[in-house]
Amino acid sequence: xxxxxxxxxxxxxxxxxxxxxxxxxxxxxxxxxxxxxxxxxxxxxxxxxxxxxxxxxxxxxxxxxxxxxxxxxxxxxxxxxxxxxxxxxxxxxxxxxxxxxxxxxxxxxxxxx
Amino acid sequence: xxxxxxxxxxxxxxxxxxxxxxxxxxxxxxxxxxxxxxxxxxxxxxxxxxxxxxxxxxxxxxxxxxxxxxxxxxxxxxxxxxxxxxxxxxxxxxxxxxxxxxxxxxxxxxxxxxx
Numbered sequence: 001x002x003x004x005x006x007x008x009x010x011x012x013x014x015x016x017x018x019x020x021x022x023x024x025x026x027x028x029x030x031x032x033x034x035x036x037x038x039x040x041x042x043x044x045x046x047x048x049x050x051x052x053x054x055x056x057x058x059x060x061x062x063x064x065x066x067x068x069x070x071x072x073x074x075x076x077x078x079x080x081x082x083x084x085x086x087x088x089x090x091x092x093x094x095x096x097x098x099x100x101x102x103x104x105x106x107x108x109x110x111x112x113x
Numbered sequence: 114x115x116x117x118x119x120x121x122x123x124x125x126x127x128x129x130x131x132x133x134x135x136x137x138x139x140x141x142x143x144x145x146x147x148x149x150x151x152x153x154x155x156x157x158x159x160x161x162x163x164x165x166x167x168x169x170x171x172x173x174x175x176x177x178x179x180x181x182x183x184x185x186x187x188x189x190x191x192x193x194x195x196x197x198x199x200x201x202x203x204x205x206x207x208x209x210x211x212x213x214x215x216x217x218x219x220x221x222x223x224x225x226x227x228x
Binding site: 004031035040041042043044045050090092096099100101102103104106107 | 117122145147149154155156157158159162164203207213214215216218219220221
């Protein structure tokens with residue numbers, strides 16, 4: 001059972017470049033979300049989805065887009081990378097809307113130069 | 114607005130000593146409470162959760178946490194820590210929100226166990 005798989009594990013981007021962080025889960029979880037982790041700030045919610053075709057913004061959505069065409073996949077797109085988006089990004093999924101706790105991926109470490 | 118405060122950013126402790134990682138939250142509605150652990154270069158893993166019932170919850174590796182509604186706290190304890198417990202620990206609360214629940218994470222407490 002793979003759980004939540006994130007790719008790539010590391011990425012370096014130049015300012016202004018775009019890219020997509022991939023997230024896939026094989027647990028048939030309805031709820032998926034993207035967080036960014038910055039030192040001393042815990043995890044902040046970027047976007048989330050309660051099912052295929054449904055997405056919504058979290059607390060720090062600016063500069064990011066998401067889509068949910070299937071239950072399994074929830075990619076995060078950076079439209080025009082900025083140094084402020086240097087962070088570690090985690091994808092998480094859960095059965096229901098997080099009341100039972102999340103399963104996290106291993107993260108993508110992104111550096112924007 | 115809801116918030117989660119982890120009162121210590123770092124906790125150094127000697128092996129086999131007891132430890133308490135403190136977590137307070139603020140919410141005007143009922144919450145569900147969680148502790149997650151993050152080992153270096155890994156994602157977060159659910160350690161334990163309080164949904165309802167007994168206010169004392171335990172994990173499989175010896176940690177326990179007690180929900181105290183009057184003090185709005187959910188402190189994490191272990192009576193005797195191991196070197197392998199060195200990690201960052203995150204407290205989180207889930208509160209009702211449009212379409213389901215919203216989860217808020219604390220800033221994390223780095224536990225460092227010394228030999």
